[in-house]
Amino acid sequence: MNRLDPISLEIISNALRSITDETYAALMKSAYSTNIKERHDHSTAIMDRSGRLVAQAVESLPIHIASMHGLMQALLDKFGDDIHPGDLFIANDPHVAGGTHLPDVNLAMPIYIEDEIFGFVCNIAHHADIGGMAPGSMAGGMSEIYQEGLRIPVVRLFRNGELQQDLFDLMLLNVRVPKERRGDYFAQISACRLGERRLKEVVAEHGAETISTAFANIIDRTRERMGDSIETIPDGDYRFTDMMDGDGIEALDIPIELVITVKGREITFDFEGTCAQVAGNINVTLNATQAAVCYSLKALLDPDVPNNQGVLDSVKILAPKQHTG
Incomplete structure:
Protein backbone atom coordinates (compact mmCIF):
# COMPACT_ATOMS: atom_id res chain seq x y z
CA MET A 1 0.00 0.00 0.00
CA ASN A 2 1.20 3.52 -0.79
CA ARG A 3 2.22 5.74 2.09
CA LEU A 4 2.32 9.50 2.29
CA ASP A 5 5.19 11.28 3.97
CA PRO A 6 4.42 12.21 7.60
CA ILE A 7 4.09 15.95 6.93
CA SER A 8 1.64 15.55 4.05
CA LEU A 9 -0.36 13.01 6.03
CA GLU A 10 -0.61 15.33 9.02
CA ILE A 11 -1.71 18.26 6.84
CA ILE A 12 -4.45 16.20 5.20
CA SER A 13 -5.49 14.59 8.49
CA ASN A 14 -6.01 18.01 10.04
CA ALA A 15 -7.86 19.23 6.94
CA LEU A 16 -10.29 16.32 7.24
CA ARG A 17 -10.72 16.89 10.95
CA SER A 18 -11.44 20.57 10.31
CA ILE A 19 -14.25 19.51 7.95
CA THR A 20 -15.87 17.39 10.64
CA ASP A 21 -15.39 20.13 13.24
CA GLU A 22 -16.97 22.74 10.94
CA THR A 23 -19.95 20.55 10.10
CA TYR A 24 -20.35 19.78 13.81
CA ALA A 25 -20.51 23.50 14.61
CA ALA A 26 -22.84 24.21 11.69
CA LEU A 27 -25.26 21.50 12.82
CA MET A 28 -25.17 22.77 16.38
CA LYS A 29 -25.81 26.40 15.43
CA SER A 30 -28.56 25.74 12.89
CA ALA A 31 -30.55 23.13 14.85
CA TYR A 32 -33.89 24.11 16.40
CA SER A 33 -33.90 21.98 19.54
CA THR A 34 -31.94 22.67 22.71
CA ASN A 35 -31.06 18.98 22.65
CA ILE A 36 -28.60 19.75 19.85
CA LYS A 37 -27.97 23.49 20.26
CA GLU A 38 -27.29 23.38 24.01
CA ARG A 39 -26.70 19.74 24.98
CA HIS A 40 -24.61 19.02 21.87
CA ASP A 41 -25.94 15.48 21.46
CA HIS A 42 -24.70 15.09 17.89
CA SER A 43 -21.66 13.97 15.91
CA THR A 44 -20.23 14.36 12.41
CA ALA A 45 -17.85 12.16 10.43
CA ILE A 46 -16.19 11.32 7.12
CA MET A 47 -16.23 7.73 5.85
CA ASP A 48 -14.35 6.16 2.95
CA ARG A 49 -16.10 4.45 0.04
CA SER A 50 -16.19 1.12 1.86
CA GLY A 51 -17.86 2.64 4.93
CA ARG A 52 -14.81 2.85 7.19
CA LEU A 53 -14.66 5.73 9.65
CA VAL A 54 -11.86 8.11 8.65
CA ALA A 55 -12.44 11.22 10.75
CA GLN A 56 -14.84 12.34 13.46
CA ALA A 57 -15.32 15.80 14.96
CA VAL A 58 -13.31 16.31 18.13
CA GLU A 59 -16.43 17.25 20.12
CA SER A 60 -18.44 14.27 18.83
CA LEU A 61 -19.94 11.92 21.41
CA PRO A 62 -17.95 8.73 22.07
CA ILE A 63 -21.07 6.54 21.84
CA HIS A 64 -21.53 7.63 18.23
CA ILE A 65 -18.16 6.31 17.01
CA ALA A 66 -19.62 2.93 16.06
CA SER A 67 -23.15 4.05 15.17
CA MET A 68 -22.20 5.76 11.92
CA HIS A 69 -19.99 2.81 11.02
CA GLY A 70 -22.97 0.53 11.65
CA LEU A 71 -25.15 2.74 9.46
CA MET A 72 -22.66 2.53 6.60
CA GLN A 73 -22.49 -1.24 6.71
CA ALA A 74 -26.29 -1.46 6.63
CA LEU A 75 -26.46 1.11 3.81
CA LEU A 76 -23.89 -0.62 1.61
CA ASP A 77 -25.38 -4.06 2.26
CA LYS A 78 -28.85 -2.86 1.31
CA PHE A 79 -28.18 -0.54 -1.63
CA GLY A 80 -24.85 -1.77 -3.03
CA ASP A 81 -24.44 -0.18 -6.47
CA ASP A 82 -27.83 1.53 -6.26
CA ILE A 83 -26.34 4.75 -4.88
CA HIS A 84 -26.30 7.90 -7.00
CA PRO A 85 -25.17 11.55 -6.87
CA GLY A 86 -27.63 13.67 -4.91
CA ASP A 87 -28.84 10.79 -2.77
CA LEU A 88 -29.06 11.22 0.98
CA PHE A 89 -29.87 8.35 3.31
CA ILE A 90 -31.51 8.36 6.73
CA ALA A 91 -31.91 5.71 9.45
CA ASN A 92 -32.33 5.31 13.19
CA ASP A 93 -33.10 1.65 13.89
CA PRO A 94 -30.64 0.00 16.30
CA HIS A 95 -31.25 -3.51 15.01
CA VAL A 96 -31.33 -3.18 11.21
CA ALA A 97 -29.50 0.11 10.64
CA GLY A 98 -26.60 0.16 13.09
CA GLY A 99 -28.08 2.79 15.40
CA THR A 100 -27.85 3.22 19.16
CA HIS A 101 -31.48 4.01 20.01
CA LEU A 102 -34.39 5.48 18.04
CA PRO A 103 -33.91 9.17 18.98
CA ASP A 104 -30.41 9.07 17.41
CA VAL A 105 -31.07 9.72 13.71
CA ASN A 106 -28.23 9.08 11.23
CA LEU A 107 -27.78 10.79 7.86
CA ALA A 108 -25.26 9.77 5.17
CA MET A 109 -24.49 11.49 1.86
CA PRO A 110 -22.28 9.92 -0.83
CA ILE A 111 -19.50 12.11 -2.22
CA TYR A 112 -18.81 11.70 -5.92
CA ILE A 113 -15.51 12.56 -7.58
CA GLU A 114 -15.42 12.12 -11.37
CA ASP A 115 -18.62 10.05 -11.40
CA GLU A 116 -17.39 7.58 -8.75
CA ILE A 117 -18.18 7.30 -5.06
CA PHE A 118 -15.20 8.69 -3.18
CA GLY A 119 -16.60 8.55 0.33
CA PHE A 120 -19.47 9.68 2.53
CA VAL A 121 -20.17 12.52 4.92
CA CYS A 122 -22.34 11.50 7.87
CA ASN A 123 -23.89 12.97 10.95
CA ILE A 124 -26.05 11.80 13.81
CA ALA A 125 -28.26 13.83 16.13
CA HIS A 126 -30.41 12.95 19.11
CA HIS A 127 -33.94 14.19 18.39
CA ALA A 128 -35.97 15.36 21.37
CA ASP A 129 -38.85 13.15 20.24
CA ILE A 130 -39.22 10.38 17.67
CA GLY A 131 -42.82 9.43 18.52
CA GLY A 132 -43.92 6.46 20.59
CA MET A 133 -45.93 6.20 23.78
CA ALA A 134 -44.27 9.03 25.71
CA PRO A 135 -42.72 12.44 24.93
CA GLY A 136 -38.99 12.09 24.51
CA SER A 137 -39.35 8.49 23.30
CA MET A 138 -37.27 7.11 26.18
CA ALA A 139 -39.64 6.66 29.14
CA GLY A 140 -39.16 3.85 31.62
CA GLY A 141 -41.54 0.93 31.61
CA MET A 142 -41.37 0.30 27.87
CA SER A 143 -41.14 -3.37 26.97
CA GLU A 144 -40.80 -3.30 23.17
CA ILE A 145 -39.14 -1.04 20.65
CA TYR A 146 -42.44 -0.14 18.97
CA GLN A 147 -43.37 1.80 22.11
CA GLU A 148 -40.24 3.91 21.80
CA GLY A 149 -41.04 5.56 18.49
CA LEU A 150 -40.79 5.45 14.72
CA ARG A 151 -38.35 2.82 13.41
CA ILE A 152 -36.54 4.02 10.28
CA PRO A 153 -34.49 1.47 8.30
CA VAL A 154 -31.91 2.80 5.85
CA VAL A 155 -33.99 4.69 3.27
CA ARG A 156 -33.44 7.52 0.78
CA LEU A 157 -34.55 10.88 2.11
CA PHE A 158 -33.23 12.55 -1.06
CA ARG A 159 -33.10 10.92 -4.49
CA ASN A 160 -30.96 12.64 -7.13
CA GLY A 161 -31.07 15.82 -5.08
CA GLU A 162 -34.85 15.83 -4.61
CA LEU A 163 -36.49 15.52 -1.19
CA GLN A 164 -38.80 12.52 -0.96
CA GLN A 165 -41.64 14.59 0.46
CA ASP A 166 -44.02 11.67 1.06
CA LEU A 167 -41.44 9.96 3.28
CA PHE A 168 -40.65 13.20 5.08
CA ASP A 169 -44.35 13.85 5.71
CA LEU A 170 -44.69 10.36 7.20
CA MET A 171 -41.74 10.96 9.52
CA LEU A 172 -43.08 14.31 10.73
CA LEU A 173 -46.63 13.01 11.22
CA ASN A 174 -45.37 10.46 13.75
CA VAL A 175 -43.55 12.85 16.09
CA ARG A 176 -44.48 15.54 18.58
CA VAL A 177 -43.53 19.15 17.79
CA THR A 210 -3.60 11.37 -2.51
CA ILE A 211 -6.68 11.81 -0.32
CA SER A 212 -7.72 8.19 -0.84
CA THR A 213 -4.24 7.11 0.24
CA ALA A 214 -4.48 9.43 3.23
CA PHE A 215 -7.77 7.79 4.26
CA ALA A 216 -6.06 4.40 4.49
CA ASN A 217 -2.91 5.80 6.12
CA ILE A 218 -4.90 7.62 8.82
CA ILE A 219 -6.71 4.42 9.78
CA ASP A 220 -3.50 2.35 9.71
CA ARG A 221 -1.64 4.90 11.84
CA THR A 222 -4.35 4.82 14.49
CA ARG A 223 -4.45 1.02 14.45
CA GLU A 224 -0.68 0.94 14.99
CA ARG A 225 -0.89 3.40 17.89
CA MET A 226 -3.63 1.37 19.53
CA GLY A 227 -1.61 -1.82 19.06
CA ASP A 228 1.44 -0.18 20.63
CA SER A 229 -0.66 0.85 23.63
CA ILE A 230 -2.33 -2.54 24.04
CA GLU A 231 1.09 -4.17 24.00
CA THR A 232 2.00 -2.30 27.20
CA ILE A 233 -0.64 -4.30 29.11
CA PRO A 234 0.72 -7.57 30.55
CA ASP A 235 -0.69 -10.63 28.79
CA GLY A 236 -3.43 -12.43 30.67
CA ASP A 237 -7.12 -12.57 31.56
CA TYR A 238 -8.71 -9.77 33.57
CA ARG A 239 -12.17 -10.32 35.08
CA PHE A 240 -14.85 -7.99 36.37
CA THR A 241 -18.42 -8.48 37.56
CA ASP A 242 -21.07 -5.88 38.25
CA MET A 243 -24.79 -5.84 38.91
CA MET A 244 -27.60 -3.57 37.68
CA ASP A 245 -30.48 -3.02 40.10
CA GLY A 246 -33.22 -3.80 37.57
CA ASP A 247 -34.76 -3.11 34.17
CA GLY A 248 -37.71 -1.04 35.40
CA ILE A 249 -40.25 -3.77 34.68
CA GLU A 250 -39.53 -7.15 36.20
CA ALA A 251 -35.88 -8.19 36.23
CA LEU A 252 -33.78 -7.54 39.34
CA ASP A 253 -30.06 -7.92 40.04
CA ILE A 254 -29.00 -8.06 36.38
CA PRO A 255 -25.42 -9.39 36.11
CA ILE A 256 -22.74 -7.94 33.84
CA GLU A 257 -19.77 -10.27 33.35
CA LEU A 258 -16.59 -9.31 31.51
CA VAL A 259 -13.34 -11.09 30.79
CA ILE A 260 -10.64 -9.03 29.06
CA THR A 261 -7.97 -11.14 27.37
CA VAL A 262 -4.71 -9.49 26.32
CA LYS A 263 -2.23 -11.26 24.07
CA GLY A 264 0.49 -9.12 22.58
CA ARG A 265 -1.14 -6.42 20.46
CA GLU A 266 -4.58 -8.07 20.59
CA ILE A 267 -7.34 -7.49 23.12
CA THR A 268 -10.70 -9.24 23.46
CA PHE A 269 -13.67 -8.20 25.60
CA ASP A 270 -15.88 -11.21 26.33
CA PHE A 271 -19.26 -10.50 27.94
CA GLU A 272 -20.25 -14.17 28.18
CA GLY A 273 -22.27 -14.66 31.35
CA THR A 274 -23.90 -11.24 31.14
CA CYS A 275 -27.67 -11.34 31.52
CA ALA A 276 -29.60 -11.99 28.32
CA GLN A 277 -31.85 -9.34 26.81
CA VAL A 278 -34.42 -8.13 29.37
CA ALA A 279 -37.95 -6.78 29.00
CA GLY A 280 -37.09 -3.20 30.01
CA ASN A 281 -35.51 -0.66 27.68
CA ILE A 282 -31.99 -0.84 29.09
CA ASN A 283 -30.60 -3.26 26.49
CA VAL A 284 -27.67 -2.18 24.36
CA THR A 285 -26.75 -3.13 20.80
CA LEU A 286 -23.38 -4.53 19.78
CA ASN A 287 -22.47 -1.27 18.00
CA ALA A 288 -23.12 0.77 21.14
CA THR A 289 -21.19 -1.78 23.21
CA GLN A 290 -18.27 -1.50 20.80
CA ALA A 291 -18.32 2.30 21.06
CA ALA A 292 -18.33 2.26 24.86
CA VAL A 293 -15.54 -0.32 25.06
CA CYS A 294 -13.36 1.44 22.49
CA TYR A 295 -13.75 4.83 24.13
CA SER A 296 -12.95 3.48 27.58
CA LEU A 297 -9.86 1.69 26.28
CA LYS A 298 -8.71 4.74 24.33
CA ALA A 299 -9.22 7.02 27.33
CA LEU A 300 -7.03 4.77 29.48
CA LEU A 301 -4.28 3.99 26.97
CA ASP A 302 -4.00 6.85 24.47
CA PRO A 303 -6.55 9.66 24.93
CA ASP A 304 -5.19 11.70 22.03
CA VAL A 305 -5.54 9.00 19.37
CA PRO A 306 -8.21 10.12 16.86
CA ASN A 307 -11.56 8.37 16.65
CA ASN A 308 -11.58 6.36 13.44
CA GLN A 309 -11.74 2.81 12.11
CA GLY A 310 -8.31 2.07 13.52
CA VAL A 311 -9.73 2.23 17.04
CA LEU A 312 -12.70 0.00 16.16
CA ASP A 313 -10.46 -2.55 14.45
CA SER A 314 -8.19 -2.83 17.49
CA VAL A 315 -10.81 -4.43 19.71
CA LYS A 316 -12.62 -7.76 19.47
CA ILE A 317 -15.93 -8.02 21.31
CA LEU A 318 -17.87 -11.17 22.19
CA ALA A 319 -21.37 -10.64 23.57
CA PRO A 320 -24.65 -12.50 24.03
CA LYS A 321 -26.83 -12.40 20.93
CA GLN A 322 -29.65 -9.87 20.85
CA HIS A 323 -33.17 -10.11 19.49
CA THR A 324 -34.08 -7.81 16.59
CA GLY A 325 -37.46 -6.42 17.51
Missing part, protein backbone atom coordinates in the same frame (compact mmCIF):
# COMPACT_ATOMS: atom_id res chain seq x y z
CA PRO A 178 -43.00 18.47 14.05
CA LYS A 179 -41.80 22.03 13.42
CA GLU A 180 -38.83 21.49 15.71
CA ARG A 181 -38.12 18.06 14.20
CA ARG A 182 -38.22 19.54 10.70
CA GLY A 183 -35.71 22.19 11.71
CA ASP A 184 -33.34 19.64 13.19
CA TYR A 185 -33.59 17.40 10.12
CA PHE A 186 -32.73 20.28 7.80
CA ALA A 187 -29.83 21.25 10.06
CA GLN A 188 -28.49 17.73 9.55
CA ILE A 189 -29.12 17.92 5.80
CA SER A 190 -27.30 21.25 5.57
CA ALA A 191 -24.36 19.86 7.55
CA CYS A 192 -24.07 17.02 5.02
CA ARG A 193 -24.06 19.48 2.13
CA LEU A 194 -21.42 21.62 3.82
CA GLY A 195 -19.27 18.55 4.37
CA GLU A 196 -19.64 17.60 0.72
CA ARG A 197 -18.40 21.03 -0.41
CA ARG A 198 -15.46 21.05 1.97
CA LEU A 199 -14.32 17.52 1.13
CA LYS A 200 -14.44 18.29 -2.58
CA GLU A 201 -12.30 21.37 -1.93
CA VAL A 202 -9.67 19.25 -0.16
CA VAL A 203 -9.73 16.70 -2.99
CA ALA A 204 -9.36 19.48 -5.56
CA GLU A 205 -6.31 20.82 -3.71
CA HIS A 206 -4.47 17.54 -3.10
CA GLY A 207 -5.87 15.12 -5.69
CA ALA A 208 -8.25 12.20 -5.31
CA GLU A 209 -5.52 9.55 -5.24
Whole structure:
Protein backbone atom coordinates (compact mmCIF):
# COMPACT_ATOMS: atom_id res chain seq x y z
CA MET A 1 0.00 0.00 0.00
CA ASN A 2 1.20 3.52 -0.79
CA ARG A 3 2.22 5.74 2.09
CA LEU A 4 2.32 9.50 2.29
CA ASP A 5 5.19 11.28 3.97
CA PRO A 6 4.42 12.21 7.60
CA ILE A 7 4.09 15.95 6.93
CA SER A 8 1.64 15.55 4.05
CA LEU A 9 -0.36 13.01 6.03
CA GLU A 10 -0.61 15.33 9.02
CA ILE A 11 -1.71 18.26 6.84
CA ILE A 12 -4.45 16.20 5.20
CA SER A 13 -5.49 14.59 8.49
CA ASN A 14 -6.01 18.01 10.04
CA ALA A 15 -7.86 19.23 6.94
CA LEU A 16 -10.29 16.32 7.24
CA ARG A 17 -10.72 16.89 10.95
CA SER A 18 -11.44 20.57 10.31
CA ILE A 19 -14.25 19.51 7.95
CA THR A 20 -15.87 17.39 10.64
CA ASP A 21 -15.39 20.13 13.24
CA GLU A 22 -16.97 22.74 10.94
CA THR A 23 -19.95 20.55 10.10
CA TYR A 24 -20.35 19.78 13.81
CA ALA A 25 -20.51 23.50 14.61
CA ALA A 26 -22.84 24.21 11.69
CA LEU A 27 -25.26 21.50 12.82
CA MET A 28 -25.17 22.77 16.38
CA LYS A 29 -25.81 26.40 15.43
CA SER A 30 -28.56 25.74 12.89
CA ALA A 31 -30.55 23.13 14.85
CA TYR A 32 -33.89 24.11 16.40
CA SER A 33 -33.90 21.98 19.54
CA THR A 34 -31.94 22.67 22.71
CA ASN A 35 -31.06 18.98 22.65
CA ILE A 36 -28.60 19.75 19.85
CA LYS A 37 -27.97 23.49 20.26
CA GLU A 38 -27.29 23.38 24.01
CA ARG A 39 -26.70 19.74 24.98
CA HIS A 40 -24.61 19.02 21.87
CA ASP A 41 -25.94 15.48 21.46
CA HIS A 42 -24.70 15.09 17.89
CA SER A 43 -21.66 13.97 15.91
CA THR A 44 -20.23 14.36 12.41
CA ALA A 45 -17.85 12.16 10.43
CA ILE A 46 -16.19 11.32 7.12
CA MET A 47 -16.23 7.73 5.85
CA ASP A 48 -14.35 6.16 2.95
CA ARG A 49 -16.10 4.45 0.04
CA SER A 50 -16.19 1.12 1.86
CA GLY A 51 -17.86 2.64 4.93
CA ARG A 52 -14.81 2.85 7.19
CA LEU A 53 -14.66 5.73 9.65
CA VAL A 54 -11.86 8.11 8.65
CA ALA A 55 -12.44 11.22 10.75
CA GLN A 56 -14.84 12.34 13.46
CA ALA A 57 -15.32 15.80 14.96
CA VAL A 58 -13.31 16.31 18.13
CA GLU A 59 -16.43 17.25 20.12
CA SER A 60 -18.44 14.27 18.83
CA LEU A 61 -19.94 11.92 21.41
CA PRO A 62 -17.95 8.73 22.07
CA ILE A 63 -21.07 6.54 21.84
CA HIS A 64 -21.53 7.63 18.23
CA ILE A 65 -18.16 6.31 17.01
CA ALA A 66 -19.62 2.93 16.06
CA SER A 67 -23.15 4.05 15.17
CA MET A 68 -22.20 5.76 11.92
CA HIS A 69 -19.99 2.81 11.02
CA GLY A 70 -22.97 0.53 11.65
CA LEU A 71 -25.15 2.74 9.46
CA MET A 72 -22.66 2.53 6.60
CA GLN A 73 -22.49 -1.24 6.71
CA ALA A 74 -26.29 -1.46 6.63
CA LEU A 75 -26.46 1.11 3.81
CA LEU A 76 -23.89 -0.62 1.61
CA ASP A 77 -25.38 -4.06 2.26
CA LYS A 78 -28.85 -2.86 1.31
CA PHE A 79 -28.18 -0.54 -1.63
CA GLY A 80 -24.85 -1.77 -3.03
CA ASP A 81 -24.44 -0.18 -6.47
CA ASP A 82 -27.83 1.53 -6.26
CA ILE A 83 -26.34 4.75 -4.88
CA HIS A 84 -26.30 7.90 -7.00
CA PRO A 85 -25.17 11.55 -6.87
CA GLY A 86 -27.63 13.67 -4.91
CA ASP A 87 -28.84 10.79 -2.77
CA LEU A 88 -29.06 11.22 0.98
CA PHE A 89 -29.87 8.35 3.31
CA ILE A 90 -31.51 8.36 6.73
CA ALA A 91 -31.91 5.71 9.45
CA ASN A 92 -32.33 5.31 13.19
CA ASP A 93 -33.10 1.65 13.89
CA PRO A 94 -30.64 0.00 16.30
CA HIS A 95 -31.25 -3.51 15.01
CA VAL A 96 -31.33 -3.18 11.21
CA ALA A 97 -29.50 0.11 10.64
CA GLY A 98 -26.60 0.16 13.09
CA GLY A 99 -28.08 2.79 15.40
CA THR A 100 -27.85 3.22 19.16
CA HIS A 101 -31.48 4.01 20.01
CA LEU A 102 -34.39 5.48 18.04
CA PRO A 103 -33.91 9.17 18.98
CA ASP A 104 -30.41 9.07 17.41
CA VAL A 105 -31.07 9.72 13.71
CA ASN A 106 -28.23 9.08 11.23
CA LEU A 107 -27.78 10.79 7.86
CA ALA A 108 -25.26 9.77 5.17
CA MET A 109 -24.49 11.49 1.86
CA PRO A 110 -22.28 9.92 -0.83
CA ILE A 111 -19.50 12.11 -2.22
CA TYR A 112 -18.81 11.70 -5.92
CA ILE A 113 -15.51 12.56 -7.58
CA GLU A 114 -15.42 12.12 -11.37
CA ASP A 115 -18.62 10.05 -11.40
CA GLU A 116 -17.39 7.58 -8.75
CA ILE A 117 -18.18 7.30 -5.06
CA PHE A 118 -15.20 8.69 -3.18
CA GLY A 119 -16.60 8.55 0.33
CA PHE A 120 -19.47 9.68 2.53
CA VAL A 121 -20.17 12.52 4.92
CA CYS A 122 -22.34 11.50 7.87
CA ASN A 123 -23.89 12.97 10.95
CA ILE A 124 -26.05 11.80 13.81
CA ALA A 125 -28.26 13.83 16.13
CA HIS A 126 -30.41 12.95 19.11
CA HIS A 127 -33.94 14.19 18.39
CA ALA A 128 -35.97 15.36 21.37
CA ASP A 129 -38.85 13.15 20.24
CA ILE A 130 -39.22 10.38 17.67
CA GLY A 131 -42.82 9.43 18.52
CA GLY A 132 -43.92 6.46 20.59
CA MET A 133 -45.93 6.20 23.78
CA ALA A 134 -44.27 9.03 25.71
CA PRO A 135 -42.72 12.44 24.93
CA GLY A 136 -38.99 12.09 24.51
CA SER A 137 -39.35 8.49 23.30
CA MET A 138 -37.27 7.11 26.18
CA ALA A 139 -39.64 6.66 29.14
CA GLY A 140 -39.16 3.85 31.62
CA GLY A 141 -41.54 0.93 31.61
CA MET A 142 -41.37 0.30 27.87
CA SER A 143 -41.14 -3.37 26.97
CA GLU A 144 -40.80 -3.30 23.17
CA ILE A 145 -39.14 -1.04 20.65
CA TYR A 146 -42.44 -0.14 18.97
CA GLN A 147 -43.37 1.80 22.11
CA GLU A 148 -40.24 3.91 21.80
CA GLY A 149 -41.04 5.56 18.49
CA LEU A 150 -40.79 5.45 14.72
CA ARG A 151 -38.35 2.82 13.41
CA ILE A 152 -36.54 4.02 10.28
CA PRO A 153 -34.49 1.47 8.30
CA VAL A 154 -31.91 2.80 5.85
CA VAL A 155 -33.99 4.69 3.27
CA ARG A 156 -33.44 7.52 0.78
CA LEU A 157 -34.55 10.88 2.11
CA PHE A 158 -33.23 12.55 -1.06
CA ARG A 159 -33.10 10.92 -4.49
CA ASN A 160 -30.96 12.64 -7.13
CA GLY A 161 -31.07 15.82 -5.08
CA GLU A 162 -34.85 15.83 -4.61
CA LEU A 163 -36.49 15.52 -1.19
CA GLN A 164 -38.80 12.52 -0.96
CA GLN A 165 -41.64 14.59 0.46
CA ASP A 166 -44.02 11.67 1.06
CA LEU A 167 -41.44 9.96 3.28
CA PHE A 168 -40.65 13.20 5.08
CA ASP A 169 -44.35 13.85 5.71
CA LEU A 170 -44.69 10.36 7.20
CA MET A 171 -41.74 10.96 9.52
CA LEU A 172 -43.08 14.31 10.73
CA LEU A 173 -46.63 13.01 11.22
CA ASN A 174 -45.37 10.46 13.75
CA VAL A 175 -43.55 12.85 16.09
CA ARG A 176 -44.48 15.54 18.58
CA VAL A 177 -43.53 19.15 17.79
CA PRO A 178 -43.00 18.47 14.05
CA LYS A 179 -41.80 22.03 13.42
CA GLU A 180 -38.83 21.49 15.71
CA ARG A 181 -38.12 18.06 14.20
CA ARG A 182 -38.22 19.54 10.70
CA GLY A 183 -35.71 22.19 11.71
CA ASP A 184 -33.34 19.64 13.19
CA TYR A 185 -33.59 17.40 10.12
CA PHE A 186 -32.73 20.28 7.80
CA ALA A 187 -29.83 21.25 10.06
CA GLN A 188 -28.49 17.73 9.55
CA ILE A 189 -29.12 17.92 5.80
CA SER A 190 -27.30 21.25 5.57
CA ALA A 191 -24.36 19.86 7.55
CA CYS A 192 -24.07 17.02 5.02
CA ARG A 193 -24.06 19.48 2.13
CA LEU A 194 -21.42 21.62 3.82
CA GLY A 195 -19.27 18.55 4.37
CA GLU A 196 -19.64 17.60 0.72
CA ARG A 197 -18.40 21.03 -0.41
CA ARG A 198 -15.46 21.05 1.97
CA LEU A 199 -14.32 17.52 1.13
CA LYS A 200 -14.44 18.29 -2.58
CA GLU A 201 -12.30 21.37 -1.93
CA VAL A 202 -9.67 19.25 -0.16
CA VAL A 203 -9.73 16.70 -2.99
CA ALA A 204 -9.36 19.48 -5.56
CA GLU A 205 -6.31 20.82 -3.71
CA HIS A 206 -4.47 17.54 -3.10
CA GLY A 207 -5.87 15.12 -5.69
CA ALA A 208 -8.25 12.20 -5.31
CA GLU A 209 -5.52 9.55 -5.24
CA THR A 210 -3.60 11.37 -2.51
CA ILE A 211 -6.68 11.81 -0.32
CA SER A 212 -7.72 8.19 -0.84
CA THR A 213 -4.24 7.11 0.24
CA ALA A 214 -4.48 9.43 3.23
CA PHE A 215 -7.77 7.79 4.26
CA ALA A 216 -6.06 4.40 4.49
CA ASN A 217 -2.91 5.80 6.12
CA ILE A 218 -4.90 7.62 8.82
CA ILE A 219 -6.71 4.42 9.78
CA ASP A 220 -3.50 2.35 9.71
CA ARG A 221 -1.64 4.90 11.84
CA THR A 222 -4.35 4.82 14.49
CA ARG A 223 -4.45 1.02 14.45
CA GLU A 224 -0.68 0.94 14.99
CA ARG A 225 -0.89 3.40 17.89
CA MET A 226 -3.63 1.37 19.53
CA GLY A 227 -1.61 -1.82 19.06
CA ASP A 228 1.44 -0.18 20.63
CA SER A 229 -0.66 0.85 23.63
CA ILE A 230 -2.33 -2.54 24.04
CA GLU A 231 1.09 -4.17 24.00
CA THR A 232 2.00 -2.30 27.20
CA ILE A 233 -0.64 -4.30 29.11
CA PRO A 234 0.72 -7.57 30.55
CA ASP A 235 -0.69 -10.63 28.79
CA GLY A 236 -3.43 -12.43 30.67
CA ASP A 237 -7.12 -12.57 31.56
CA TYR A 238 -8.71 -9.77 33.57
CA ARG A 239 -12.17 -10.32 35.08
CA PHE A 240 -14.85 -7.99 36.37
CA THR A 241 -18.42 -8.48 37.56
CA ASP A 242 -21.07 -5.88 38.25
CA MET A 243 -24.79 -5.84 38.91
CA MET A 244 -27.60 -3.57 37.68
CA ASP A 245 -30.48 -3.02 40.10
CA GLY A 246 -33.22 -3.80 37.57
CA ASP A 247 -34.76 -3.11 34.17
CA GLY A 248 -37.71 -1.04 35.40
CA ILE A 249 -40.25 -3.77 34.68
CA GLU A 250 -39.53 -7.15 36.20
CA ALA A 251 -35.88 -8.19 36.23
CA LEU A 252 -33.78 -7.54 39.34
CA ASP A 253 -30.06 -7.92 40.04
CA ILE A 254 -29.00 -8.06 36.38
CA PRO A 255 -25.42 -9.39 36.11
CA ILE A 256 -22.74 -7.94 33.84
CA GLU A 257 -19.77 -10.27 33.35
CA LEU A 258 -16.59 -9.31 31.51
CA VAL A 259 -13.34 -11.09 30.79
CA ILE A 260 -10.64 -9.03 29.06
CA THR A 261 -7.97 -11.14 27.37
CA VAL A 262 -4.71 -9.49 26.32
CA LYS A 263 -2.23 -11.26 24.07
CA GLY A 264 0.49 -9.12 22.58
CA ARG A 265 -1.14 -6.42 20.46
CA GLU A 266 -4.58 -8.07 20.59
CA ILE A 267 -7.34 -7.49 23.12
CA THR A 268 -10.70 -9.24 23.46
CA PHE A 269 -13.67 -8.20 25.60
CA ASP A 270 -15.88 -11.21 26.33
CA PHE A 271 -19.26 -10.50 27.94
CA GLU A 272 -20.25 -14.17 28.18
CA GLY A 273 -22.27 -14.66 31.35
CA THR A 274 -23.90 -11.24 31.14
CA CYS A 275 -27.67 -11.34 31.52
CA ALA A 276 -29.60 -11.99 28.32
CA GLN A 277 -31.85 -9.34 26.81
CA VAL A 278 -34.42 -8.13 29.37
CA ALA A 279 -37.95 -6.78 29.00
CA GLY A 280 -37.09 -3.20 30.01
CA ASN A 281 -35.51 -0.66 27.68
CA ILE A 282 -31.99 -0.84 29.09
CA ASN A 283 -30.60 -3.26 26.49
CA VAL A 284 -27.67 -2.18 24.36
CA THR A 285 -26.75 -3.13 20.80
CA LEU A 286 -23.38 -4.53 19.78
CA ASN A 287 -22.47 -1.27 18.00
CA ALA A 288 -23.12 0.77 21.14
CA THR A 289 -21.19 -1.78 23.21
CA GLN A 290 -18.27 -1.50 20.80
CA ALA A 291 -18.32 2.30 21.06
CA ALA A 292 -18.33 2.26 24.86
CA VAL A 293 -15.54 -0.32 25.06
CA CYS A 294 -13.36 1.44 22.49
CA TYR A 295 -13.75 4.83 24.13
CA SER A 296 -12.95 3.48 27.58
CA LEU A 297 -9.86 1.69 26.28
CA LYS A 298 -8.71 4.74 24.33
CA ALA A 299 -9.22 7.02 27.33
CA LEU A 300 -7.03 4.77 29.48
CA LEU A 301 -4.28 3.99 26.97
CA ASP A 302 -4.00 6.85 24.47
CA PRO A 303 -6.55 9.66 24.93
CA ASP A 304 -5.19 11.70 22.03
CA VAL A 305 -5.54 9.00 19.37
CA PRO A 306 -8.21 10.12 16.86
CA ASN A 307 -11.56 8.37 16.65
CA ASN A 308 -11.58 6.36 13.44
CA GLN A 309 -11.74 2.81 12.11
CA GLY A 310 -8.31 2.07 13.52
CA VAL A 311 -9.73 2.23 17.04
CA LEU A 312 -12.70 0.00 16.16
CA ASP A 313 -10.46 -2.55 14.45
CA SER A 314 -8.19 -2.83 17.49
CA VAL A 315 -10.81 -4.43 19.71
CA LYS A 316 -12.62 -7.76 19.47
CA ILE A 317 -15.93 -8.02 21.31
CA LEU A 318 -17.87 -11.17 22.19
CA ALA A 319 -21.37 -10.64 23.57
CA PRO A 320 -24.65 -12.50 24.03
CA LYS A 321 -26.83 -12.40 20.93
CA GLN A 322 -29.65 -9.87 20.85
CA HIS A 323 -33.17 -10.11 19.49
CA THR A 324 -34.08 -7.81 16.59
CA GLY A 325 -37.46 -6.42 17.51
